[in-house]
Amino acid sequence: MLALFRRYSVQLFLVTLGGVITYLAYQEAIGLYYLSVLMFMGVNIILSTSLNLVNGNMGEFSCGHAGFMCVGAYVSSVLGVLLFSKDKIFGAPLLDPSLAIYFFPLIIIIGGIAAAVAGLLVALPSFKTRGDYLAIITIAANYIIISFIENLGVIGGSRGFMGMKKVLNAMRDSVDLPWMVIWVFIFTIFTIWILRRYNSSTFGKGVSAICQDEVAAEIMSVNTNKMKAITFMLSSGLAGVAGGLFAYIIGYVNPGSFNILKSTEVLVMVYLGGMASLSGAVISAIFFTILLEILRPLQIFKWVIIPLILIIVMQFRPEGIMGNRELSDVFPWMKRFYKFK
């Protein structure tokens, strides 16, 4: 019995956590503000863990993560509005709005797939270049995506795009549950689950081999180009999922919110957490989201305080919160409940 409990303890914990959050949100016991902070926490976890795959595990420096988030946000927003809500540009919904409830996860995943395809923009040059030069390419990719959408008048250009709330309302009309909370929670867990499995398989460890010695990796039968393409696409695809969720939480997207500042924010989360540490990325995303909210009263000064905190952390703990260790390395008793490696 105890063994069974231990074996499924993580699943049990997650189901309970998800259930409690959903119940509290349903009862409106958590205020809307705290609820949105909670949801942004989920989005930030997806962003930081997925960027950690490239910057931490693969050792490349990608600073265009928000660009891929933008692709995911726009594709899933436009798709959702096109299919399930009446819009002045797209006209009547193509499908019955009551179906939105079933198609919503699919819409988010399609946004992710689109972002993964956009990830090729970085993945293909990565075959030939690396390091600083690739970092510049990722910035360029971010700008290309944003400029492209800014100049796409059909979906609002730089004015942004809205109407996602109607899709959410359609879902609520079908079954009255806090759907966004549920989906953000599920996709966050889904992301961690995918990355954990990818990183711990021999196949995925090829990525760390590329990071530690690319020449040896290539000689020791790792198809480096294929691994780079898969890793960049997985990372940007998950960023796209985060973007889709972000768009539906806010109900409005504009290209300006996915600029290089947003990418930097994600980078800060990754470096604060510790390179190549999945649990570090999760912890720092949670910590960073809370920090942003605590410092909100300082208004513009928070952008003085936060970089300062980063500098102090880097000064006294350059490896980040977790270094390259996982939670189970720091607290060995956790291994009884889940095995990380």
Add this chain to the structure above:
Amino acid sequence: MIMQMQNTTKESAPVLEISDMTQRFGGLTAIADFNVSLGPDAMAGLIGPNGAGKTTAFNLVSGFYQPTEGEIRICGKPTAGLKPHKVTALGVARTFQNIRLWNQMTVLDNIRVAQHGKLDYGFFKSILRTSDYFECEERIEKEARELLKIFELDKYVDEYPTNLPYGLQRKLEIVRALSEKPKLLLLDEPAAGLNSADIQELIRLIRWIHDTFDVSIWLIEHHMDVMMELCDDIKVIDFGQTIAEGTADHVRNHPAVISAYLGDDNL
């Protein structure tokens, strides 16, 4: 695994065949008209002064460079246009002059990741964890542990390579190369940085590998005693040109070799 390797039928066809290979970097000819043919259980050496093009020859064979002219065949198959990991799949494995282990991975993982080309599963199965995944991972881990046990590295499986003594790091790199089950093993200065006791052990190790595994070995070395003891056939190059070839004694007394290493007296 050893059994498996011994049972493979010995082919008489050469494992490595290089014909008229030339490599130019801009105006510099690093390798000129290079010819080599190694049989299935050859133990050959390649020597030459610094900058002679020895490592370039290895880089060409392992697919890092494509030769400007000439052809390389591994077990009869030409390597032209193949990426290094494809060349490895044809049966070539190598070590490096400066040790190139993955230092943030455990010893076991170093061997496991070297099986990347032989995985039966891809991205989706690594995430969905189908039965193929578990079978493949189990097999790889079992083989890796067996191999490490054979080489008496099994007590270090969970250690990181940087924590091992230098000699064991060299050994681990050779074991990692062997884990590819190569037909041809290229050793690039395996004795570099070892003390004389370690060198004696290395000689024994290389000879043992040659006798036990069905593998043909080609090595670059500066330590003449290693060469003299191990190699039946030594090739000497200088500035990319082959200047002598033959048994250890023949090479040692060859005037061109002496002048390449010590210089001419008629300056």
